[in-house]
Amino acid sequence: MSLNWIEISKDALIHNVNLIKEKAKGKRILAVVKSNAYGHGLIQVAHVLKDHVDAFVVGDFEEAMELYEHSKNAKIIISLPPLNEKELLETSKLDFHIFVGNLQYLNWLNSIKLDNPIKVHLEINTGMNRSGLSPEELLKALEIIYDSKTLRLQGLFSHYATLPENMKFAKIQAEKFKSIVEKIPQRENLLIHMENSSGILKLLLDFTNSVRPGISLYGLIADETKEDNFKPVLSLYSTIIDILKIRKGEGVSYDHLFIAKKDMFVATIPFGYGNGYMWNLKGKAEIIAKGKRVPVIGKICMNHIIFDASEVIDYIKIGDKVTLIGRDGQEQITVEELARKSGTINYEIVTKLSPKIKRIIV
Numbered sequence: 001m002s003l004n005w006i007e008i009s010k011d012a013l014i015h016n017v018n019l020i021k022e023k024a025k026g027k028r029i030l031a032v033v034k035s036n037a038y039g040h041g042l043i044q045v046a047h048v049l050k051d052h053v054d055a056f057v058v059g060d061f062e063e064a065m066e067l068y069e070h071s072k073n074a075k076i077i078i079s080l081p082p083l084n085e086k087e088l089l090e091t092s093k094l095d096f097h098i099f100v101g102n103l104q105y106l107n108w109l110n111s112i113k114l115d116n117p118i119k120v121h122l123e124i125n126t127g128m129n130r131s132g133l134s135p136e137e138l139l140k141a142l143e144i145i146y147d148s149k150t151l152r153l154q155g156l157f158s159h160y161a162t163l164p165e166n167m168k169f170a171k172i173q174a175e176k177f178k179s180i181v182e183k184i185p186q187r188e189n190l191l192i193h194m195e196n197s198s199g200i201l202k203l204l205l206d207f208t209n210s211v212r213p214g215i216s217l218y219g220l221i222a223d224e225t226k227e228d229n230f231k232p233v234l235s236l237y238s239t240i241i242d243i244l245k246i247r248k249g250e251g252v253s254y255d256h257l258f259i260a261k262k263d264m265f266v267a268t269i270p271f272g273y274g275n276g277y278m279w280n281l282k283g284k285a286e287i288i289a290k291g292k293r294v295p296v297i298g299k300i301c302m303n304h305i306i307f308d309a310s311e312v313i314d315y316i317k318i319g320d321k322v323t324l325i326g327r328d329g330q331e332q333i334t335v336e337e338l339a340r341k342s343g344t345i346n347y348e349i350v351t352k353l354s355p356k357i358k359r360i361i362v
């Protein structure tokens, strides 16, 4: 029996992908499932989405292999460059696509002897400045690919740097990408993509034919223009493993950050920063026990969180489930709430969740 587990709502995932499809107006959906599907579980998410999307964008080669082992027919795009020949051999053999945003890397790819072609999506740097080719480099890259025996051009893409906050810069990026794309011969057969989730919602382009949604798939973004909104996909649960009575003046957890103001009950769950909970949520977070919000108290340990159980002491027992993210009765703890309280972004809250936690599709 797992003491901690994650539930992935199939209905919510499908609802979200359908909303994206509606918004994306028939463009191909390249579902971004890197970082273990934003912590939701690569295999579980791909299992639910496999008949609803056109391809999966994973992080590295290892993620591609993990997905391939479970889903032999999935179209897989690797977003981080495989850097050894054995990986490239497999990449070409298994027909994975790869993102390429660097000339030196492209030249190296071209130098490798392979029996099967490597299918590449060239990244154009329009202002993100973390990878990507300049317009001049793109011309060189195209020459290399057209002359190559092993490289095949499959797509062209760029990535927004400032959405949703700075639309003005995003529009400049989109214009740059458009003017470059329009000069590429035979682009009809290529996947042209730029829009991430915010791009799909805020700045759908007329010259791309594919989109790369991530956070919206997981229901962690709002579309202000719609009443029927994205639904959160992930719930996180743990189990009460200890209940203690403590006396007024006693401290709780490391360094006694919390001191009991009166006699009280505390309870412990086996989840902590070692499982992916943010350590700096100490003194700020709440969890839900028996439909009631209860405060997390004291410092968060590697595998323990302690909460004030005084209000629920008559209802709880060891073995009971508590909710760290998700809904229980009238109460709900969202990923956004935890992100706000720990001063980070929703992406970090979910991607930090340990891959060891069991993910169950419900």
Ligand SMILES: Cc1ncc(COP(=O)(O)O)c(C=O)c1O
Pocket: 032, 079, 159, 195, 196, 197, 198, 212, 213, 214, 215, 216
């Ligand atoms: C290249 C690329 N495309 C698409 C996405 C998806 O972005 P979002 O989760 O904001 O939809 C990411 C996310 O990091 C990305 O790096």
